[in-house]
Amino acid sequence: MTSVDRWQLPDGIEEVLPAQAATVEQLRRRLLDMFRSWGYELVIPPLVEFTDSLLSGLGQDLDLLTFKLTDQLSGRSMGVRADITPQVARIDAHSLAPEGVSRLCYAGSTLHTRPKSLMASRSPIQLGAELYGDDSLAADVEVIRLMLATLDAAELDAAYTLDLGHVGVYEAVLATADLDEAQEAAIFDCLQRKSVPDLLLALDNVPEDIATLIIGLVDLHGDDEVLVAARELFADRVPQALIAVDALQDVATDIRRQCPDLSIYFDLAELRGYHYHTGIVFAAYVPGRGQALANGGRYNGVGEVFGRSRPATGFATDLKSLMGLLPATQERQGAISMPDSDDLELLAKVAQLRAEGEIVINNLSSEPDSRCDRALVHSDGEWLVQEI
Incomplete structure (x- = not known):
């Protein structure tokens, strides 16, 4: 291995250098403090867990994203977390086991076996919040508002759009068709890609009236007119889907009361996390980025594998992604040089300055830190701060 190879990092794995690290840490503190003001309590799950619990309830996608290793003490399979959400669900269901509503938040590094998109990091710093024990739309609205407040508090240098969907629409449509697993998987893949030609092939043996409903999902994305079109499409054949459509309308109305200028985009074929989401799904997008800046949704029952099935809704974002959308960093804070001395009056002055938020750097050479x-400077019997 050459010296060049030794400093290279794996693709999608990056280090965060001082200026960026300071930004990320300030952002983390600001957002966690905001979560606390909303009543969300901080938890710090472990970096690794047994895969039996780490991968429970959140589908195959998470399994594929997770690095696995063998615990040398127990011989059991462990995973490095690729998503903190299931860990927080375990904490709520087992470690805390509250009877009523609980609100939890977190921030920590995760690791992915592969990037979620072409330019995505494989080592996101995930920050998020989860609300357990309430199955109402009001809980979904609270979490969406918290997600929007998170983006506002980050003071991003970009406008964002709220994307709303509901897996209940697809579930209701699918329930009208008698599909085997292979057909369902093929249709699901086509809808994810919104590929009508492939979808027509996948629906070759499906009755025409049902195929028309499924194909209709592809075009159900856009502004409020989407909900009008959905009601017209499903009114006679899939009335159950209208429950989900009405829920989307109610959520959008509530959000707009607080954020009247917010751009809301509906996508009724949005199936992100379909295998574990059970209701409203939502995401925030900024122009020019295909990957959601923040996303979440309702995922009831995820705690069942830990002995307590609980209603749940939450969201997550990546602090590195947020950092990339921040305005250009202002000139960094200056610092004060101090002589390398054990003078007690000097040390007292340094302690005072540091307590006031100043950076004071011990000068170990002939030149101060850059x-x-x-x-x-010691002058007239006291230590004073002077410009260099």
Whole structure:
């Protein structure tokens, strides 16, 4: 291995250097403090867990994203977390086991075996919030509002759009068709890609009236007119789908009361996380980025594998992605140089300055640190800060 190879990092794995690290940490603190003000309590799940619990209830996608290893103590399979959501669900269901509503939040590094999109990181710093124990649309609205407040608090240098969907629409349509697993998987894949030619092939043996309903899902995306079109399409054949459509309308109405200028986009064929989501799904997008900046949804019953089936809704975002949309960093804070001395008055002055938020750097050489624009100088019997 050459010296060049030794400093290279794996594709999709990046280090965060001082200026960026300071931004990420300030953002993390600001957002977690905001979550706390909404009543969300911080939890810190472990970096690795047994795969029996880590991969429970959230589908094959998470399994494929998870690095696995063998625990040398127990011989059992462990995974490095690719998503913190199932860990928080375990904490709610087993470690805390509250009777009523619980609100939990978290922030921590995750690791993916492969990037979720072409330019995505394989080592996101995931931050999110989960609300357990309430199955109402009001709980979904609260979490969506918290997600929007998170993006506002991050002070991003970009406008964003709220994308709303509901897996109940697809489930209701699918329930009218007698499909085997292979057909369902093929149709699901085509809808994810919104590929009508492939969808027509997948529906070759499906009755025409049912095929028309499934194909109709592809075009059900856009503004509020989408909900009008959905009611017309499903009114006679799939009335059960109208429950989900009405829920989307109610959620959008509630969100607009607080955010009247927010752009809302409906997508009734949005099946992200379909295998574990059970209701409303939502995401925030910014122009020019195909990957959601933040996303979430309702995932009732995920705690059942831990002994307590609980209603649940939540969202997550990647602090690295948020950092990439922040305005250009302002000039960094200056610092104060101090002589390398054990003078008690000097040390007291340094402690005072640091408590006030100043950066004070011990000068170990003839030249002060390059960040220093001021220096502590002893004059007239006291230590004073002077410009360099």
